[in-house]
Each structure stands twice: as C-alpha cells, then as structure tokens.
Amino acid sequence: MPIIEASGLAQRFGDRTIFRDVSFTVAAGQVFVLLGGSGCGKSTLMRQLVGLLPPTEGEIAIAGARITGPGAGPALAAARRRFGVMFQSGALFGSLDLLGNVMLPLEMFTDLPRPDRAARASAKLAEVGLADAAGRLPAEISGGMAKRAAIARALALDPPLLFLDEPSAGLDPITAAELDRLILTLRDRRGTSFVVVTHELASILAIGDACLMLDRNAWPDAGGVIAAGPPRVLKAESRHPVVRAFFDRTPLAAEAA
Amino acid sequence: MPGRRISPRLAAAFAAATGGLVFIGALVTALVRLPANRRQFRLSDVAREAEQAGFRALPLVLLLGALIGLILAFQSAIPMRRFGADIFVANLVSVSLLRELGPLLSAVILSGRTGSAFAAELGTMKVNQELDALEVMGLDPVTLLVLPRMAATLLVTPVLTLMMDAAGLIGMTLVMVGFGYSEPAIQAQVQQAASAADLAGGLAKAAVFGAVVAAIGCRAGLATGNGPRAVGLAATAAVVGGIVATILLDGAFAMLFYRLGW
Known part of the structure; x- marks a missing residue:
C-alpha cells in the first residue's frame, strides 16, 4: 500500500490558483522529491500533505486513511503520530x-x-x-x-514517514551532502519514507527515488505537475522545456566562459 | 448591477472580529479538552510565566503604587484643607486605590510589560514556524502556550494589585504624617472608609483583567503576520488592546457593582 495517495489536489487563495490537478502516490520506503522553481507551490503542497492547509480540492490519504475533507480530524490526528516534519x-x-x-x-x-x-x-x-x-x-x-x-x-x-522542507537550503555543499547521506541511511536502515521539498539539483539526483516536478505555468491559469518519475530518468529523457532547463542548468562561470 | 467592493479597512476590521471569535472558540475548546490534554498544560510553564509576569514586575508595581498614593494624597489634600477636611484624604485615597486604581493600574502595567511580551514571544514563534511545528506534532498551541500564560496572570494580578494597594496606602500615610496626623488616626480613617468587600471586589476585578490582558497578548501573537514589522505590530496591538479592554471591563464592573449595591 502506498504511504501517501494524493488525488486532484488544488489550492486557491482568493482569485489566484496556485496549482490544480496534482495527483501522485509515494511508495513506502521511497525518497519522493517535490521539485520546481520558486513560487510553483512546493511548500504549499507540503503544507497540504502535513495537514496545515486544507486543500481547496482533492483528497490526501496517509497509510490508507483519508486526512482531508469533512470528518477527517481524528484520522489526521492519528496520522500525525506516524509522520515527522522538518521545516525549512x-x-x-x-x-x-x-x-x-x-x-x-x-x-x-x-x-x-x-x-x-x-x-x-x-x-x-x-x-x-x-x-x-x-x-x-x-x-x-x-x-x-x-x-x-x-x-x-x-x-x-x-515515524515511518518524514517530510523535509528544503533540507539543503542555505547550507554549504559538505553539510548538504551530510544531510543527504543521513536521509539515505535512514531510508536503507529503517525503511523510512521521505517527502523532500527541494530545488537543489545535486541533492535531487543523490537521494530521489521518484520525483514530481511542479511549474507555475503548467496550466494557462494555474501551476501544476509537468513531470513525474525517477529524477535520473527525467534528466536523461524528458523533453519538456522547463524540465530540460532545470536539469541542464549550467553554472554562471561556464556560461561566461 | 455591478457588486460594490468592501473597503480594505472594513474588511480588516471584519477579519479581526472573526479572528477574535475564532480565538475565543479555540480557548473554550482547549478548556473543555483540558482533562484529555492535561500533559500539554505544563505546570512548570505556569510557574515560569508567573515568575516573569509577577515577581519580576513587583519593583515597578511597588514604585508606581507608592508614587500614586503620594500624588493622590497631595493633590486631594490641597482643596480639602480649605474646608478643614484633610483627614478625609485617607478615606478618599484608600477607597480609590482598593476599588479602582489598584486593579486598573496593575492591569495597565501588565498590558505594557507582560501582554506585549506574550505577543512578541508567540509572534516570533509563529514567524519561526514553531507554531506549525507544534501543530504537526499533534499539539495544541492554545493548550500548550496560551492557557499557562492566562493561568499565570490570573494568579499573579491579584497579588500585584494587593502589593500596589499596600504601597499606595504607605505613600498616602507618609504624606498624611507629614501633615501632622498620627498613624493610628490615619489607620482608623482607612478602616472606617474601606471595607473588605472593596478589597475583594478590586482583587476579583484584577484577576479578570489579568486573564483578559494575557488572552489579548497571546491572541495578538498567534495572529502575527509575515514580514519584519509583524512582531512589533503584534506587541503594539497587545498593549493597545489590553488597555482598552481593561478600561471597558472596568466600566462594566462599575455598572455591575452599582447594580449589586457594592
């Protein structure tokens, strides 16, 4: 059974739709990466997943228990004992x-x-x-x-599930790599599942078993999912221009040269 | 017909009012669920907050109380002396302090010192995502953070008021002794003018003021917005809201006590 099942998630603030039609599953023991550029709704999606923000539309189930919608309060309270969260x-x-x-x-x-x-x-x-x-x-x-x-x-x-919001942001490469190693150790030794929000390319490729890429212009009127799959496969095979731009970005020094 | 837009000020006032109602609902819910969530209500937090709000405020309360007693006695002695009634200064000051000024000034000090501190602490916790962290851990911020602060101020405000009353009476006594009255004569006047009911009514008001000032400070902290100015604005809102609420409540108590014939 997947540890997370999300279907048809959308989030609106007033007239503005941050994203819509976001669906995915996270398998147990997997490091699942939410990635995308700034403002695409990664952190908003994570707030939905941990129960801090009720989705405008859609459903979320953790370990088979629905934690959104009417009457889901007790299930959310029970689910919170089964996951931990690291904020940015x-x-x-x-x-x-x-x-x-x-x-x-x-x-x-x-x-x-x-x-x-x-x-x-x-x-x-x-x-x-x-x-x-x-x-x-x-x-x-x-x-x-x-x-x-x-x-x-x-x-x-x-807990069998950990949510990590931007674990590498603001860290030097050595400390960031140490954190990545810690995540992989926990996954391999205990079978802990992870949902990691990040846009650090090295980290995504090092730890991600699967990923979901969001983009703020996925729909004419809203953000949404533009790619899903193992990060290395997306890097090698995706032809979506935003995905290509994300994985092919080159350091400024190289561009200048 | 095209819809008319609500003015931003009206919308903000409406949001503040509904936010206040939501906070009151959360407080009531937390109190009802307290037996089930008693681990989240930590007595060590109550003791720490009581020390901060009470013991550390004592020097300021004693200083202000003594000065208020001195000033009231001097100011009222000038006109009363013309009529040879300056012995009744003791009556005036003691009743004013016990019924009104003691609880009111203690609550004002509490608003400025403790209400603002509560708003700043909780506001900083919100900005740092600590409140989110509590929520995702399944802990209720109202039970864990607000109720201990309210309990602490509920306990310490009557004590602070009692200290302020005592300091004010000492200040008044110093002035009256300076005018040539003996201490037993002053004491007799105070006992004749002020009753135990005056003291009890003042202390009961103080307890309510303390809890309300704490609740307003905590509410301001929990409602802190984003950005660098947000915590400062929350502290300001706590002080202004605390003082205004104290005075409104004092008016309500005045009407209630009048009805009850106290």
Missing part, C-alpha cells in the same frame, strides 16, 4: 535546549519515565551527529545543526 527554518523551540526539543514529543505521547526519554532523545541526537550539542540552545548552533536537530526531533517517535 528548523522551527526548534527557542526556550528548550536540543535535548529538550527532542524530548518534547516523547513527553507528550509516551509514558516513558524521564531518564528513558532523555536516553532515547540523546540517541536520536547521536544518530544525526549532535551528541555533543544536546545542552545547547537553538540560538547557539549553526543552520546545519538546527536542521539536523529538527530531523532528530521529527524522528523521536520513530
């Missing part, structure tokens, strides 16, 4: 140190005694390479560390 900014709670951030979901949703919660949170921080930073506040760490800590928090309850 990390969204760590500033008043808690990193250990406290990772312990919060354990405190709220498990009956573990405090020492066990602390041990489990420490293990999650160690898993993302932050064992030595457990006592530091979010304001005292770098952007890359904040993103890794956010992944540790999202992993606290061992």
Whole structure:
C-alpha cells in the first residue's frame, strides 16, 4: 500500500490558483522529491500533505486513511503520530535546549519515565551527529545543526514517514551532502519514507527515488505537475522545456566562459 | 448591477472580529479538552510565566503604587484643607486605590510589560514556524502556550494589585504624617472608609483583567503576520488592546457593582 495517495489536489487563495490537478502516490520506503522553481507551490503542497492547509480540492490519504475533507480530524490526528516534519527554518523551540526539543514529543505521547526519554532523545541526537550539542540552545548552533536537530526531533517517535522542507537550503555543499547521506541511511536502515521539498539539483539526483516536478505555468491559469518519475530518468529523457532547463542548468562561470 | 467592493479597512476590521471569535472558540475548546490534554498544560510553564509576569514586575508595581498614593494624597489634600477636611484624604485615597486604581493600574502595567511580551514571544514563534511545528506534532498551541500564560496572570494580578494597594496606602500615610496626623488616626480613617468587600471586589476585578490582558497578548501573537514589522505590530496591538479592554471591563464592573449595591 502506498504511504501517501494524493488525488486532484488544488489550492486557491482568493482569485489566484496556485496549482490544480496534482495527483501522485509515494511508495513506502521511497525518497519522493517535490521539485520546481520558486513560487510553483512546493511548500504549499507540503503544507497540504502535513495537514496545515486544507486543500481547496482533492483528497490526501496517509497509510490508507483519508486526512482531508469533512470528518477527517481524528484520522489526521492519528496520522500525525506516524509522520515527522522538518521545516525549512528548523522551527526548534527557542526556550528548550536540543535535548529538550527532542524530548518534547516523547513527553507528550509516551509514558516513558524521564531518564528513558532523555536516553532515547540523546540517541536520536547521536544518530544525526549532535551528541555533543544536546545542552545547547537553538540560538547557539549553526543552520546545519538546527536542521539536523529538527530531523532528530521529527524522528523521536520513530515515524515511518518524514517530510523535509528544503533540507539543503542555505547550507554549504559538505553539510548538504551530510544531510543527504543521513536521509539515505535512514531510508536503507529503517525503511523510512521521505517527502523532500527541494530545488537543489545535486541533492535531487543523490537521494530521489521518484520525483514530481511542479511549474507555475503548467496550466494557462494555474501551476501544476509537468513531470513525474525517477529524477535520473527525467534528466536523461524528458523533453519538456522547463524540465530540460532545470536539469541542464549550467553554472554562471561556464556560461561566461 | 455591478457588486460594490468592501473597503480594505472594513474588511480588516471584519477579519479581526472573526479572528477574535475564532480565538475565543479555540480557548473554550482547549478548556473543555483540558482533562484529555492535561500533559500539554505544563505546570512548570505556569510557574515560569508567573515568575516573569509577577515577581519580576513587583519593583515597578511597588514604585508606581507608592508614587500614586503620594500624588493622590497631595493633590486631594490641597482643596480639602480649605474646608478643614484633610483627614478625609485617607478615606478618599484608600477607597480609590482598593476599588479602582489598584486593579486598573496593575492591569495597565501588565498590558505594557507582560501582554506585549506574550505577543512578541508567540509572534516570533509563529514567524519561526514553531507554531506549525507544534501543530504537526499533534499539539495544541492554545493548550500548550496560551492557557499557562492566562493561568499565570490570573494568579499573579491579584497579588500585584494587593502589593500596589499596600504601597499606595504607605505613600498616602507618609504624606498624611507629614501633615501632622498620627498613624493610628490615619489607620482608623482607612478602616472606617474601606471595607473588605472593596478589597475583594478590586482583587476579583484584577484577576479578570489579568486573564483578559494575557488572552489579548497571546491572541495578538498567534495572529502575527509575515514580514519584519509583524512582531512589533503584534506587541503594539497587545498593549493597545489590553488597555482598552481593561478600561471597558472596568466600566462594566462599575455598572455591575452599582447594580449589586457594592
């Protein structure tokens, strides 16, 4: 059974349609990449998938349970125990140190005694390479560390599905590659599924099992899907001009030369 | 017939009113669900907020209370002395402080100091997507963030008011002693003028003011928009909204107490 099934999704804000007719499935254990240029609706689509924004049209099911539409509140609440989310900014709670951030979901949703919660949170921080930073506040760490800590928090309850919004944005190439390796390790060792929003080409090719490419001009009046499939296949075979422009982009230095 | 567009100001006022109603609905829902969500209501947060809103505000409350007592006594002594009635300054100041000025000024201090802080904290959390993070974790921001702040201010505002009343009476006593009245005479006048009901009514008002100021500050924070000015605007809205609501509520209490014959 697919871990996510989305059909006919659309989002309108007033008179403006961000995208429409977006349908896709994400298989269990897959790294699924949402990609596209700025303003095409990637982050809006992710907000729909995690239940922060009810779609104007369409349906979303997670692990077979419909989480949109009337009466879906309990299913959404149950689904939220089965996925974790890393926001673009990390969204760590500033008043808690990193250990406290990772312990919060354990405190709220498990009956573990405090020492066990602390041990489990420490293990999650160690898993993302932050064992030595457990006592530091979010304001005292770098952007890359904040993103890794956010992944540790999202992993606290061992969910089978993780949503990552722009995990590589603003990071140096080495730290971005470390994050990509972490994603692949989690997929391979635990079978965790990922939905990753990004437009970092290197990252897409390194981690993506499947992808969905959105474009703001897919329809005359709205954005939507222009391509779907494994990223390497799209890179090699797609003839869509936007897809070609995306995968064939060359560094400015090369253009200048 | 072509439709007429609603003016942006009217639309904004309507949005603010409906947003306020939605917030009240969320508060009621959170209170009803509190027994089921009691883990999300953390007493450590209540204690931390009470320390911030109460203990740390104490020096300011004591200073302002003493100054208000001094100023009221001086200002009222000048005309009353002409009629040889300056001993009744003690009556005037004690009733004014216990019934009106103590709770009102405590709530104004709370609006400026704590309501704005709540708006800024929650506004910053919203801008940083921390509120989204709570929601996707299945946690209710109202239960986790708003209710502890309201509980803390509900508890500390009567205490701050009591401290302000006491400081104001001390300030008044200093002026009256300066005018040559003995402390027992002043004390007798205060006991004759002000009753326990005056004090209790003032403290009850203060508790309501505290909870409302906290709710307005939290609502302003949760409704913070986007952009660099948004958090500042939220803090301003919290202070203005808190002071206006306090004065409106004070008027409502005045009518209620009049009806009840207090």
